[in-house]
Amino acid sequence: MPSRSRSSTLVRAVLAAVWLASCRGDVPGAQRPGCDNGKPARQICMDEPIFYKRAVPNSGAFRPVMAESGEYVYCPPQRWLNNLHHAATVLLHHPCAPFRERLVLSVLARSCLTHYVLTSHPKLRRHTPLALVSWGRTLELSTAASLEICDWLESSTSTNRTAGGTAQGWKYNLLLTRSAEEPLQQRGGEPSEASAGPQETPRQCCEKVISSFLVKEKEPHSNRKRKRRAAPSSCGRQKGNKSRLCRRE
Numbered sequence: 001m002p003s004r005s006r007s008s009t010l011v012r013a014v015l016a017a018v019w020l021a022s023c024r025g026d027v028p029g030a031q032r033p034g035c036d037n038g039k040p041a042r043q044i045c046m047d048e049p050i051f052y053k054r055a056v057p058n059s060g061a062f063r064p065v066m067a068e069s070g071e072y073v074y075c076p077p078q079r080w081l082n083n084l085h086h087a088a089t090v091l092l093h094h095p096c097a098p099f100r101e102r103l104v105l106s107v108l109a110r111s112c113l114t115h116y117v118l119t120s121h122p123k124l125r126r127h128t129p130l131a132l133v134s135w136g137r138t139l140e141l142s143t144a145a146s147l148e149i150c151d152w153l154e155s156s157t158s159t160n161r162t163a164g165g166t167a168q169g170w171k172y173n174l175l176l177t178r179s180a181e182e183p184l185q186q187r188g189g190e191p192s193e194a195s196a197g198p199q200e201t202p203r204q205c206c207e208k209v210i211s212s213f214l215v216k217e218k219e220p221h222s223n224r225k226r227k228r229r230a231a232p233s234s235c236g237r238q239k240g241n242k243s244r245l246c247r248r249e
Contacts, residue, residue: 041085050078055123056092056131057081058138067117068171069180071106075119079172083117084135089156092121094129101130104144104213109180112153112205116180132156145213147206154203 043064044050050061057077066082067075080090091105109116124131128140132149134156141149173179 041081043082052077055125056121056133056138056140058084058133059136063172065170065172068173068176069115069117070173070176070182071109071178072117072119073175073177075117075172075175077121080117080119083115084133086115087135088115088117089113089153090133091116091118092124092131092133093118094124094126095120095122096126097124097129101144104209105130106178107213108144108149108206108209111209112202113157114180145210145217147210150203150206150210153206154201157202 041059042061044061045064050063052060060081061078062081062085063078064082065079066086066088067079069083069088080088084090089109091109093102093105105118109118121131124140128142130141130144132139132141132152137152137156139149139152
């Protein structure tokens with residue numbers, strides 16, 4: 001029941017965000033000729049709607065204020081296309097994508113990227129519920145457990161380095177759930193997180209994250225239970241009470 005409640009809450013939040021963005025003209029609607037056709041990007045203010053021909057746009061017009069780097073319940077493409085134009089990587093997942101797939105994208109972004117946006121995108125297809133986007137390039141995937149991501153990430157980030165980035169004093173952060181500036185913290189059951197070292201390429205960092213995920217998937221469930229039971233613990237006696245108070249380290 002709690003998981004169903006969380007899922008329904010997330011769905012309502014996404015629908016509310018889409019509705020709010022539509023009031024501001026930030027949701028793709030009917031196609032218009034001349035949009036998203038590879039022409040030089042241009043900024044369009046909020047008084048004019050922006051539409052895209054592709055379900056997953058990777059070029060075209062965008063809002064003047066880019067999104068803050070991090071993870072969102074929902075961030076409209078009209079915002080993150082500005083980030084793409086400034087050398088960011090955007091990681092998309094369908095709202096109904098499995099939690100494990102979304103988790104891997106999150107760990108990958110936090111471990112290997114400095115300028116990124118991770119958000120749901122309802123227009124992704126069910127059989128390819130994940131996508132990575134850079135300016136002019138899109139990779140749609142059925143699963144995040146693929147080293148194809150690492151090849152794509154390496155070529156995309158090397159291309160994007162020439163574009164550079166532009167700092168903005170104020171950034172869009174509606175429905176931001178985790179800023180990219182937050183420190184990395186590993187949670188139980190997550191693939192290991194580690195920031196890319198100074199000599200480590202995005203591909204090498206990506207391979208570490210994906211490999212860690214694959215190892216955990218192959219590990220028998222009984223072995224994972226055994227490891228949790230064998231975890232060290234510290235126990236102390238309560239004054240005037242023979243019962244032990246124990247906690248996991």
